[in-house]
Amino acid sequence: MGYSHEELFSKHLSQKDPEVFQAIHKEFNRQDKHLEMIASENYTSLAVIEAMGSVLTNKYAEGLPGKRYYGGCEYVDVVENIARERAKKLFAVGDFVPHVNVQSHSGAQANQAVFLALLNPGDKILACSLSHGGHLTHGSPVNLSGKWFKPVPYEVSKETETIDMNQVRELALKERPKLVIAGYSAYSRVPDFKAFREIADEIGVPLMVDMAHISGLVAAGVHPSPFPHAHIVTSTTHKTLRGPRSGFIMCHPDFAKKIDSAVFPGLQGGPLMHVIAGKAVMFQEALTADFKEYAQAVVENSKSMSNLFKKLDYRVVSGGTDNHLLVLDLTNKSTTGKEAETCLDAAAINANRNTIPFETQSPFVTSGLRLGTAAFTTRGMGLPEVEEIVGLIDKALLGKKDESVLSGVRKEVAELCSRFPIYDWKAFS
Ligand SMILES: Cc1ncc(COP(=O)(O)O)c(C=O)c1O
Known part of the structure; x- marks a missing residue:
């Protein structure tokens, strides 16, 4: 017998602020009953959620462990040191052990900190174009990175839809950017980190991955590590x-001082110590054999999903996948990314429209759909469920204008999700 969501997470909130509690509770139910295929989402563990919901949120700890600008940091120092040491262990490659800073509030702020550490306004940055798979x-x-710096975008090749390393090199030599990303x-697909480093070395600038x-x-060893090729690596968690x-x-130890002082005091104020505690717990989880198995299953599910879509005559950008995501080009299915996103939403499958390389539609409409396997694999779904999921997506897209088809798929999704709850309440009984 399990506890309710209310008893577990919101005993106080449900009493004190029923309005906010209700919204959280509904979101919990949405996550539990929908199939999450947004490639950037996942379900974190209850241990991570507990760490984030802890009293560590009360503590100011500007500075680094042992060098804080506030008193009373002895226990948050322990937490931050644990997080840093676990990350080092997780991402060390052979003899190479990176320097780690765990204080960035988000992926975007981690990138901003690197720019602040290495660039001056107006400097050029060489990075993949957004419509070819890059990031905002x-x-x-429309982003600070493009307003304050001069982007030099590289693309994928038309033939293979994989990164055109000849173009990357040509642009590097011609434009002389101050940073290669x-x-x-x-x-x-797997980027050629070694080739990127050779190009960065040729023009004498750092490589950021x-x-x-x-x-x-990467943590699980099912994708090549950017280390030791990259000088600096940023990530979300x-x-x-x-x-x-x-x-x-x-980063490589020679960049440690610059990166640390760009994060604080350069860009941020007090670190979110409760979130750093969540990161420490996550790094520990990622060091386990269970996590390695999970990551292997994520990639297996993704490859299988790609093959099954191809059998149904969908065009997969670059012809397949080596990681947790794929992009479908829906042009031959007479469907846009926007239409696909909308009809899948009606069927309780969450995914996002995506531009494809050499896109002809607007970024608001798009020809592509990005699908990821990280979240549903966390629920325990495997190859048989992937087959079911591909069938459901195909059915929804074919019946995109038929309410009864979409509500039928919605019912099947609810049934599938009920077999794989996002949290195992029995663990608490
Ligand atoms: C490659 C990449 N970098 C940075 C980010 C930004 O991360 P955040 O949303 O945590 O700021 C994302 C998010 O999707 C991303 O995909």
Whole structure:
């Protein structure tokens, strides 16, 4: 017999603020009953949630462990040191042990800290174009990175839809950027980190890898590590790493001082110590054999999903996947990304529209759909469920204008989700 969501998480909140409690409770039910295929989302453990809901949120701790600007930091120092040491252990490669800063509030702020540490306003940054799989924070004109720095975007090749390393080198030599970035939010192949480093070395600038999406796969050893090639690595902690919503930065020891002082006092004030505690718990979880198995299953599910879609005549961008995500090009299905997102939403399947390389639609409409396996694999879904899921998505897309088809799929999704609850309440009985 299990406890209710209310008893477990919100005994006080449900009494004191029923309005907020109700919204949280409904969101809990939505997560439990919907199929989450947004590639950047996951379900963190109850241990991480407890750490984040702790009294550590009360504590100011500007500075670093042992060098704080506030008193009373002896216990938060313990927590932050544990987080840093676990991250080092997790991402060390051979003899190489990175320096770690766990204070970034998010992936975007981790990237901003690197820019603050290494660049001056107006400097050029070489990074993947957003519509070819890059990220907003790597030089998009609507983001600080594109307003304060000059983006030099590289693309994927038309033939293979994988990163065109010849173009990366040509642009590096011609434009002489101050920073080279390899990092992606919708790229399903393994980037050639070694080749990126050779190009960065040729023009004498640092290589930053933003591994926000793949960090859990790297931690588990099912994706090549950007180390020791990258000088600096940024990441989120809430995607494949399955931790709290946050970020962190790792670097070669020669960049340690610059990075630490860019994070604080350069960019941020007090670190979120309760979230750092959640990161410490997550790093420990990621060191386990169970997590390695999970990450292997994420990639197996993704590869299987790609093959099954191809059998149903869907075009998978780049022809497949090596990680936790894939992008479908829906052009031959006479469906836009926006239409697909809307009809899947009606069927309780959450996914997001995505531009495809050499996109012809507007970024608001798009021709693509990005699908990820990290979240549903956490629920314990495996290859048989992937087959079911691909069938359900196909059915919803084919019946996109038929309410009865969509409500039928919604029922099947609810049944599937009920077999794999997001949290195992029995663990608490
Ligand atoms: C590659 C990459 N970098 C940075 C970020 C930003 O992370 P956050 O949303 O935590 O700021 C994302 C988020 O999707 C991402 O995919």
